[in-house]
Amino acid sequence: MPEQPILLFEQQDHIATITLNRPETRHAISESDMVEALVSACHRLNEDDSIRVAILTATGSTFCSGGNLKDMRDKQGMFAGDEKALMENYRQGIQRIPLALSQVEVPLIAAVNGAAVGAGCDLACMCDIRIASDTALFAESFINMGLIPGDGGAWFLPRVIGISRATEMALTGRSIDAETACRWGLVSEVVRGDELMSCANAIAQEIAANPPLALKATKRLLQQGQTMPLPELLAASASLQATLHGTRDHSEAVNAFLEKRKPQFTGQ
Structure with missing residues (x-):
């Protein structure tokens, strides 16, 4: 065997x-x-x-x-x-x-x-x-x-x-x-x-079921929040949020919510 x-x-x-x-x-x-x-x-x-x-x-x-x-x-x-x-x-x-x-x-x-x-x-x-x-x-x-x-x-x-x-x-x-x-x-x-x-x-x-890029970013922030001072964490949050606002998955999430349908995320 x-x-x-x-x-x-x-x-x-x-x-x-x-x-x-x-x-x-x-x-x-x-x-x-x-x-x-x-x-x-x-x-x-x-x-x-x-x-x-x-x-x-x-x-x-x-x-x-x-x-x-x-x-x-x-x-x-x-x-x-x-x-x-x-x-x-x-x-x-x-x-x-x-x-x-x-x-x-x-x-x-x-x-x-x-x-x-x-x-x-x-x-x-x-x-x-x-x-x-x-x-x-x-x-x-x-x-x-x-x-x-x-x-x-x-x-x-x-x-x-x-x-x-x-x-x-x-x-x-x-x-x-x-x-x-x-x-x-x-x-x-x-x-x-x-x-x-x-x-x-x-x-x-x-x-x-959630947007993959937002999942990774949220995990990263939670980890950084264990040791990072608040001002630095807020700066990191602003940077990540600005990036995520430009993703297709963010647009898909907003449109799906307004259109009352299930979103389809692609990790982009």
Whole structure:
């Protein structure tokens, strides 16, 4: 039987679905081939103008276990070498994932089907929208291994749930269930496991129905708003808005609204 790919990339209409597919490691993302696969998927999302939104999920009952603990124990893979080598392994390995995901232009939905632990929790936070199965759990559990969030979690998690909750998760290392994650704002919706992908696709379809250029611009502004001073954000908003006013999709949206018909957007 041929070996299954570690990452599945599928597209239906304007929606791409990226599925982690290494259940034997609970979809650990510390191995170099998984890093390469995720980075390549991000490039593919940006290069294909027919894609307007993407969903990130995993096979089986785990979303992502983060780092491979067996590799940590055996000091192999990205966990091999002296202190200088380890630092470079992080920079050239798992840290490429947050950098690549931060450059994805289309909205990205995490459909968290199970445990999202350590870097797996951070991976979910790197997405724009998160929904969870009722069996999902989340843990910023690096402290339990005597480590810190080496993949950017200290940047992402506080921006999603606030510094107090993020500090509590990071310093206790304990897990929270899906309902708590929803209450804390880590996910926006909790659904039954058998409804997770249909829910994610429904959100994706609603997003994909909007003008593609405006979708990308809105995502970019929301990201910039996390760190940019208000005057600079307003200047960026004015520049983007001026550009969008000249697009065919803007004209189509206005005309369709006035003519009481469904708009047809082309990304132009």
